[in-house]
Amino acid sequence: MADYRVYVGARTYDVRIEKDLLLVNGDQFEFDLESINGNGLHILRDRKRNIEAYLQSNQNGSYDIQINGNHLSAEVVFGFHNQTKTSDQKTGQIKSPMPGLIIDILVNEGDHVQEGDTILIQEAMKMQMKIRTPNSGTITKIYTKPGNQVDKGVLLISIDPDDNPNR
Amino acid sequence: MADYRVYVGARTYDVRIEKDLLLVNGDQFEFDLESINGNGLHILRDRKRNIEAYLQSNQNGSYDIQINGNHLSAEVVFGFHNQTKTSDQKTGQIKSPMPGLIIDILVNEGDHVQEGDTILIQEAMKMQMKIRTPNSGTITKIYTKPGNQVDKGVLLISIDPDDNPNR
């Protein structure tokens, strides 16, 4: 069993790979990847089709991927518990990176937090994950509470960043 | 400077490679070989043309080569074991042509060998090379054994040539 968080453009995918099971943001798929030649061509196979996916892996765990002539860039981090990219740096809005249960909230409205502080703990796929704040600032509002089941992308906490341009 | 004897079908070529000089059976050429992609395609360039040569090297130091759709098979042996006088030949000293692993020794001290017999197999770059004796004679001493990692130019086997002048 292994968990990967993959950032593709603005989107984030949590991919869990078990023996013959593959979960993407909690939904099950039957994907399989196979290298065709030494030159990056792979076949991404699901139940319905064979997709030609051309992969180039860069040193830093990021990938250039071509599918049907479209160029995409994906960044992979191990586990789901890494700094989330789903929150918007500018506005300081912390959103739920995946569907799951709110376990604990470690801050109160009015608190001042430093970039990288863990402010909330969410559980998904029976695994707890720390959500950190991408910027320093003051907690202006908390929109959820422990025990809540939230979907992906739901606004959880908003922060007034110290470097707020609108201020 | 390095000498190679290459067997292609019924033909034999003695190729001597120096810095910017290449001799084939004594005649000078300006060949250059360049790898185009990781898949065996090479450009064999001379003064007049660019030839697409597709190379696959087999474990045993032989090559499958495609030129203009023609399939040829070439076997390369280090050194000319003809009458050209090389120091090896006078003294009957078999030295390691390259750094690598000794895979097998096919003779024992005291054995009598004929010019061109394979007496030792060495491996480098996952390529096995047959080392042949440049002259007929009697194996006087074996200085290495299978499993040894040897540098280039190390004395491996000495032979007392039948035509030993000092005898």
Place this chain on the structure above:
Amino acid sequence: MDMKLLIANRGEIAVRIVRTCQELDIPTVAVYSDTDRNALHTRYADEAIKIGPTKPSESYLNIPALLDACKKTNATAVHPGYGFLSENPKFGEAVEDAGMLFIGPRPHTMSIFGDKLLARKAAREAGLLVLPGPDQPLQGLPLLSQIGNNLSFPVLVKAIAGGGGKGIRLARSQDELADVVDLAREEAIAAFGDGTIYLEPLVQKARHIEVQILGDGNGKVLTFGERECSIQRRHQKLIEEAPASELSPKERDSITAAACQLGKQLNYRSLGTVEFLMDQNRQFYFIEVNPRIQVEHPVTEMVTGIDLIREQIQLALTGEMSLVQSDINPQGAAIEARILAENPEEGFIPTTGEISYLKEPGGPGIRVDSALYQGMEVTTDYDSMLSKVIAWGENRQIAINRLKRGLTEYQIGGLKTDLVFLTQILDSHPYQIGKIDTTFLDDFNPTELIPEETLTRYAAVAAALHIHKERNFQEHKEKEGINPWRQKAWQEQTNTGS
């Protein structure tokens, strides 16, 4: 169009059919066996579904598995391609019984042409000239003289279930006959599950000429002209062309008319090819009908400019033909060469290997229908044909020169093919002047295109230089502890230096 097409085939013809469907915006389903799981046809199709293990009998010949795949993917139609189940009436029947469209002739028509004796009868009834010989299977071993129908040695012993050049043997004399017949029976049982055989005279130095037809199933039949396929090895076509170079307009009209006549007689539906032999007196004899698309159909497409698969599908879909005879005006000449995983120098034995490098030809007048891809593992599990190169030109000579040029550009690394041999045929004087018949290859000896000494010298230098660079690199590596994965980069440095 409201259709979802499952292609019950593999290789270049499956790719070929997908291409037309994409142009018609018809969703496609590819089927594949274990070894084909990454094959080109599975990638180009909109969907791909596994039907079984590598063994054809358990996958591409497995009717239940194919019907199951249709159900799973909600396919509404099936294209059989050529080979495999394409001429099997039971398959067409099963597909239609399952309420799907079968893109091919009616099962009944297929069963007629599946039996060479019934086919002879049908052709004779349609007024076609058929090779002499009895229309019943051979019973026991009578003297040829007793059989009559001016049969004489040498004589062909053919399986009634044969076709496409398979199931044919030659008996030169009465004493040979017994053994040949036994052998032919055994082969026929093994290959077609039916040991019935019959006798047909051997036409000496015959030319193989065939006519492409399309029937609407209600007596309307169009012809797309003829093809010549006289360059054969073991009764298997190697090079095909359109038009047949030596036919007079009168001969052309009569042979195409004969083919249409047979089609009308049977209310023929879909694409079909009526095959003839032309003897040295320029007499045409019917030999068989291939009730399906053929390997060599692209030469007809290139001279007519019409996509035959498209017409076939549209006809199946609408029941109407989108063309009338006057729309079909062949122009120029087209020639196809079959790229085989076979070694002509060793009697066309199959070759195998991984395609480790691939560069296919392009430019004016060249068409490539291929199932090749870099990294493909070529095995002996299926037919040895890998790809086809087709050239069109304003006349035959231009087409020949173009095809030669195209074949020369073709780079298939890691596998012996017939590429050079094909070029040598095109290059030969008899072929260039159109002096060809089905025995062409029997006494053909190729002349080298490049002096052998030049080739071997190049090979020697290439091998020596390669090992030399490897050695230098090896030392370099040990000195500087270079990462072997960077070998190529390093080699290029040294090369630019040299």
Place this chain on the structure above:
Amino acid sequence: MDMKLLIANRGEIAVRIVRTCQELDIPTVAVYSDTDRNALHTRYADEAIKIGPTKPSESYLNIPALLDACKKTNATAVHPGYGFLSENPKFGEAVEDAGMLFIGPRPHTMSIFGDKLLARKAAREAGLLVLPGPDQPLQGLPLLSQIGNNLSFPVLVKAIAGGGGKGIRLARSQDELADVVDLAREEAIAAFGDGTIYLEPLVQKARHIEVQILGDGNGKVLTFGERECSIQRRHQKLIEEAPASELSPKERDSITAAACQLGKQLNYRSLGTVEFLMDQNRQFYFIEVNPRIQVEHPVTEMVTGIDLIREQIQLALTGEMSLVQSDINPQGAAIEARILAENPEEGFIPTTGEISYLKEPGGPGIRVDSALYQGMEVTTDYDSMLSKVIAWGENRQIAINRLKRGLTEYQIGGLKTDLVFLTQILDSHPYQIGKIDTTFLDDFNPTELIPEETLTRYAAVAAALHIHKERNFQEHKEKEGINPWRQKAWQEQTNTGS
């Protein structure tokens, strides 16, 4: 033929010319710069000779080096291709002075069309309708009203040495004029070594229509019909087609007649293209002549079935045209798409990289003219055009569908190209109904062919699975001490397992 042809060019057009020569059995010499030492054209040609460093001015634009290469290789003729020296009268002159055949117009003709004002004069004298505006260079900065010739803003500021869409700037108002003129002058000096500029009215929503001609140099001129090249980015053509979809037979006759008239007037020799703009009142205005083979010539070859390069070479060799006008009967429709190393999402900025995987399209009606090969390093040293895909069909719609299909098959690994963008253009309603003009791309916003979420999901899964396999392999390796070179083999094992 007793000719040895040196091709003073690179890339796909050099390959294109070699192909025709091989079919004509004419020995060829390729020239190359340092970076091009392994380029496709150097391998396909019979000989290859280095002419200098990468910088064009020191290699492909270096006349002495090229003449030297001719001498060294005993070339008897030179083909300039397009771009580089193809429109430089000095080069043609030098080649002919050296006693060789120059495959192109007479130097004198080139110098006329090299000067846009002389070209306008010549066209007007031949009775062609030319855009209003003075036939002299712009002196100083008079008010537009003073210049007369019913010029009005917006107005184009063009370099007389320009051409092929280069050296053109737009001035919207009198106050803008000063700056634009200065800018245009600077650019012209930098690009053509000649800062002379002139004014030409901007034709709103014009269609770019051009006519292919071939002249024998003695007043006989053939036309191969017209092409439409209205899909442009920065005055550079991106998609071209033949015939021009919206011309009436009458309009077609008049525009081709006009082009031939100009050719006759000048005793035009060799291939040439007369370019026109059609305004919204369907009025044709002459803009320029390209005295050379053009990038988009294959669409004309596909509808006429004639190899233009072949006709050009044979004419140069024999002085006689092998065709008469009645031999030229365009049929169906052909469309060309240019594959560029550019990123349309970022204003067509050039992209670079190594082609680490390549699979080019094939099948019916598809032609690929390409200089690509796996392992090729794409740099910004030369033009960004890598390859062209051309599709033919019985009608425009079939050609569009085919080209879309072909572009979808094209796999170029390791480099961003305009492949998807091209497909989106072909897919768009305005293009499909032929509602196109030179401003098409200004207000074109592509619609995704595949939902973005689907693509990103595939990408995410592919990346995760890849890293997952890598990790497993690492562990596997550490456990079993596997040789990393066998990774692929190992992966395949595990995959067949899954």
